[in-house]
Amino acid sequence: MDIGYLDIVVAPWGSLRKCCVRRENFNYLSGKIDFRSRLLILTLIFFLIVPFLLSAQSFKPENPIQFKIKNAGITVDGLISDWEVMVDFDPKKLTQSSIRGKANPESIQTGIKLRDKHLHGREYFHIEKFSFISLESKSFRSKGKNAFIGIFELQIRGVKREIEIPFTLSQTGKQQMFKGEFTIDRLDYGLGEKSLVLSDEVRVVVEF
Amino acid sequence: MKIKEWLSRLPLWLYGCMLLPLLAFGLSKQDASYFSFSDIPRIWTDEAMKDWELPNSNPEYSAQPVSEEFYYNLPERVIYKTYPVYHPDHEPEGYWEWLHEQEAEIVLDESKLLTEEDYIKAGELLFDYPIDTLGAVISTKHVRNIDFYTATEMPLTPEGIMPFAQWVVAGKGKVYLGNLSCAMCHTRVMDDGSLLKGAQGNWPGDKAFAFALETDGASERAIQNITSFLFASPFAEGDPHGKLLAAGKEAILEAYRAVPEGAFGRQGTSILFPPQAPNLIGVKDRKYLDHGGLGQHRNIEDMMRYISMNQALDFLNFYGDYNPIGLTKERLNSGEPIFFPGTYDRHSDAQLYALAKYIYSLSPPKNPNKPSELSESGKIIFAEQGCVTCHTPPLFTNNKLTPTDGFEVPDAHYDKYDIFGISVGTDPGYTMKTRRGTGYYKVPSLLGLWYRGPFLHDASLANLEDLFDSARLKDDYVPTAFKPHDVKTKAVKGHEFGMELNEMDKKALIAYLLTL
Incomplete structure (x- = not known):
């Protein structure tokens, strides 16, 4: 899409x-x-x-966004496959660099179709009203060789929150590969409600 | 005089000390809490009745109950002593004659209900007490006929007692068969013959009713009328009950016979889409009552309202301008009594309170299925398959309502009710085409599956194995429990979880479910 x-x-x-x-x-x-x-x-x-x-072409990464959440003690793996990212990142010019991503929550897959449908609904991503998830960099700082920390604004369901994402960069020629991992509290974004079995924390892995 | 003088000289702090035992031990007995009549809620108020029930799936036809004034003008029920009904071959010699020699005995005196235990005990009495002696379902001649038991495959206790009805003695020689107790639908004769009160009952009520209509030689018109009173919902799309009535006597009787034990066409529901008889054990933790979640269950008052409404007062409801027993609003409010089973009197609020307390006190029997290696692996599969999302431990329900296919959830419902916004695709008939239909099904609790069945809201599957059998999704499937009277095969659609598991994993999952 x-x-x-x-x-x-x-x-x-x-x-x-x-x-x-x-x-x-x-x-x-x-x-x-x-x-x-x-x-x-x-x-x-x-x-x-x-x-x-x-330097700032938008492209669709090959790897989907991955997330993990514990449900009744079992780790559920999920993917969001439809997403795009626009990168203008120069490790030597961090103040002028930017990374922006936009994902389509309709492409979520957790291995159970009905669960995916439920995630589309208003209790979770409410895709009829909120058709995208966005991530936009605010600033970067270096954290050692090829390691960085970015402050991003993550928007889900219209809720915007600043989050810190540590990520690595591996560069081969002109090709840049980024990998970042972060954890969010799904309740901060109105994703579902407090649950006895479903963890609040969601681990997200982004690679492109 | 001296004592008075001596007392007056005692220091004030000593009087304070005399109160200490009261502070330490309270004003009541330690092992009992006392009630007064002022603690009993007044449940049928116009204000409370306004939005206690969910609207009908077709909101123009949402139920309009009788007014507070009408309700409290109904006389309160007197509770007489009841006696067991035996299969004729098991009836003790001389029992029938002995019954006719008995005097009426009033067994419930509300003024003597003081403690929680008193109320629970009285509640059990009321649970077993039939509210009808007019022959609403079956009558004396049926239960004294041996063929009745054969035709209905009636479950009996080892003593030969048929536990779903009772003899009511209202005076010497006045022995009536009592129908419509809570126990009628919510008592299960277990495989060992023991009785499990509050469980999904196994009263073959619709088969029994078909037997009664047939052996009484009821006319086609009479059968159409009573079936219309019970189930007609002419406002439902396609009017399936109207079509059943038009199909004539034999088709209607077949429809009654098609309802298996464990399901029952209660008034306002359907014999075309019969509801599974609900398990009341653990109901205190459920937020909605009825398969469609018709009644909200926020507190004990709601439970009391539900009992009162469900014990036939919904025959007096108006659905738009439609009343199931053909009343007009003028006739209803004329002050003249309405002699229709369950509608001419009512339980007192204290009786309802006692009943609710008893129902809340029901606890499950000891589960013979102990956790094993197999069931423990089933527990993991239960989590992996995402069952926990809806059937969330420890209640094994998330206590939410799922919209059925074809029902669009109004925005306002999301704020008002607990909505789980997707359909699992089960048969929409009950909740879209009956007087009790809301457009939703409540997520059922899986607790006590080992002593229950048949399964699904329409009791269409006899075994848990059937639930995970993908063959049930095909049109050539023969449902293992409820199958509509006019088809040979029918797909049992929806709730398509766990079907792709291998046989071993299915066994493990079922082993786990049976431990709950």
Whole structure:
């Protein structure tokens, strides 16, 4: 399912194009900027955008998001397979780096179809009303070689909370591989209710 | 005079000391708590009755009960001594004649109920007490006919007692067969012949009723009328009960005969979608009553309301402008008594309180199925398969209501009731097409499965093994317990869990379930 993340990628194009059009309109109306100047502006814009696009492509990772939760003493493994991530991460420029992810809770799988359907319902992800889960970085700090800690805003069911996620980066050439693990309290996000058998804590593993 | 003078000279603190024993031991006996009539709740108030029940699945036809004024104008029931009903071959010699020599004996004096134990004891008496002597289901001539027992495969105790009805002696020579006690549907004759009160009963009530109608030579019209009183819900989509009535006498009798023991077409329910007789043991912990969760169960008052309503006062309900026994609102409120079983008198609030206390006191018998290696592996499978989500220990129910297929949960219900927002796909008939239908089924507790059966809300499966048999999902399946009278085969759909387990795991899971 298309979860609309591309809009976020396309948005800068759109806004810049509007900007260009406004400039061009201005040119045509005033007639004060010559062809060379216009070419220069466009070239500048091109070189400003391209690096951003190259480093911040949205893509669908091969690995699903994994989660684990204890139910009656048994660990239930679940997956969310439909998700996208947009990465602009430079270990040397942490303040300018960003990671954003967006997942579709409808793609949740726990091995029991009826349970998945229940998780779609209003007691859990309420997908009719809240069609996505999002994760957006706020800041990063280094925690040793290839190890980092990110502060992210996690949004589930419309509830936004800041969480800390330790993650590692392994880089081969231009290819970056991230792996992070974190734990959330499902009740913080209104996922179900207090239960005698179902743990509040959910362990989440994200790899891309 | 001297004593008075001496007393007046005693210091005040000494008087305080005299009160200490009271503070230490309380004002009542240590092993008994005392009640006064002011403790007995007044249950049928207009305010309380407004939203105690859930709306019908078709909310325009939600039940409108009789008013507080009407209810409390009904006379209170007098509880006479009752006597056991024997199979004719087991009746002690001279018993019948002896019964006719007995005087009426009133056995319940509310003014003597003081302690919790008193109320529980009185509650047991009321549990066994029939509220009808007009022959609502069966009458004297049926139970004194040997064929009755053969035709219905009536369970008996080793003494030959048929425990589902009692003789009521209302005066010398006035011996009536009493119907419609709680015990009628909630008593089980166990395999060893012992009685288990409060369990899913095994009274073959609908077979017994078919026998009574047939041997009495009831006319088609009479059979249609009584069946309409009991089950008609003309506002239900497709009006299945109307179709049954139109199908005629034989079809109706067949429909009664098709209901197995362990299920019973109680008024407002159905013989087309018969409800499994509920297990009352442990009911104090359940939040909804009836398979459709019709009655909320938030406190003892709710239980008392349910008992009163269920003991036939729902015949006086209006569903829109429809009343099951053909009353108009003018007739209902005319002040004239309505002589229909269970509707012309009522239990007092104290009697209902006693009954509820007794029902709350019911405890399960000792389970012969001890935990074993097999059942312990079944316990793990129970968790792995996610059974715990709905059948959550320790009650083995999450006490929630699941919407049936075709019922859209109104938004307001999520705040008002305990909703588990998915259907497990079981037959929607009972909850969508009866007067008691709410659009939901409550999640049943699995406690006491070892002494219960048949299973599922419509009692369609005789054994737990059948539940995990994927063959039941096919149209050529022959249900092992309830099968509608007009079909040879029928898929038993829904609750499709554990079907892909291998045979060993199924055995382990069942072994675990039987230990609960």
